[in-house]
Amino acid sequence: MWLWPQGFWPRLSTARCRVQTSRASSSGWRQCQVLLHELGLDEPLVTPLRERFLQPLMALLYPDCGGGWLDSHRAFVVKYAPGQDRELGCHYDNAELTINVALGKAFTGGALYFGGLFQAPSALAKPLEVEHVVGQGILHRGGQLHGARPLVTGERWNLVVWLRASAVRNRLCPMCCRKPDLVDDEGFGDGFTREEPTTVDLCALT
Numbered sequence: 001m002w003l004w005p006q007g008f009w010p011r012l013s014t015a016r017c018r019v020q021t022s023r024a025s026s027s028g029w030r031q032c033q034v035l036l037h038e039l040g041l042d043e044p045l046v047t048p049l050r051e052r053f054l055q056p057l058m059a060l061l062y063p064d065c066g067g068g069w070l071d072s073h074r075a076f077v078v079k080y081a082p083g084q085d086r087e088l089g090c091h092y093d094n095a096e097l098t099i100n101v102a103l104g105k106a107f108t109g110g111a112l113y114f115g116g117l118f119q120a121p122s123a124l125a126k127p128l129e130v131e132h133v134v135g136q137g138i139l140h141r142g143g144q145l146h147g148a149r150p151l152v153t154g155e156r157w158n159l160v161v162w163l164r165a166s167a168v169r170n171r172l173c174p175m176c177c178r179k180p181d182l183v184d185d186e187g188f189g190d191g192f193t194r195e196e197p198t199t200v201d202l203c204a205l206t
């Protein structure tokens with residue numbers, strides 16, 4: 001049996017990648033979006049949902065893109081309504097995997113459409129359409145090109161959870177497709193982690 005000396009494990013801090021691309025993250029494109037961590041709902045709701053339910057499922061369904069290593073998320077509720085946002089342009093998510101749950105209310109239109117992975121955008125020539133069904137969630141790879149068709153009637157509210165695996169994105173930023181240029185961030189940041197530089201107490205050494 002191995003016993004690690006106390007303090008051996010590197011301390012990890014959360015980070016984001018400095019390089020952004022214009023068509024990357026879909027947050028900021030909309031008028032109406034509520035971040036669940038700003039409501040204090042990460043710890044009691046979204047983190048247990050990720051750790052207990054989504055992580056084991058994603059480990060089975062998407063082992064190739066970090067499904068077994070999901071260690072953070074960004075969760076938000078989006079609203080589409082007449083006179084407000086009605087549709088969402090084609091994009092890929094700043095996530096290894098995404099779950100998108102239709103919460104309500106009554107609506108028509110607003111189907112999700114999917115193309116290929118963003119590295120092969122020509123695949124979008126023949127998109128796959130998936131209707132939202134209230135109470136059901138759609139799982140997809142973050143890098144899969146997608147968007148939402150215009151709402152026709154009613155109001156649509158969806159819970160979107162971008163699931164992230166630092167073990168995957170620390171090697172290659174899914175947005176800029178380069179080795180991430182990390183800067184410290186708060187909370188889960190953008191799902192990257194970095195080792196905090198070891199500080200040496202010089203006084204204790206002398």
Ligand SMILES: O=C(O)CCC(=O)C(=O)O
Binds near residue numbers: 026078100148
């Ligand atoms: O409106 C939707 O259901 C799609 C939302 C989405 O793709 C996103 O927020 O990244």
Ligand SMILES: [Fe+2]
Binds near residue numbers: 026091092093098146
């Ligand atoms: Fe998305």
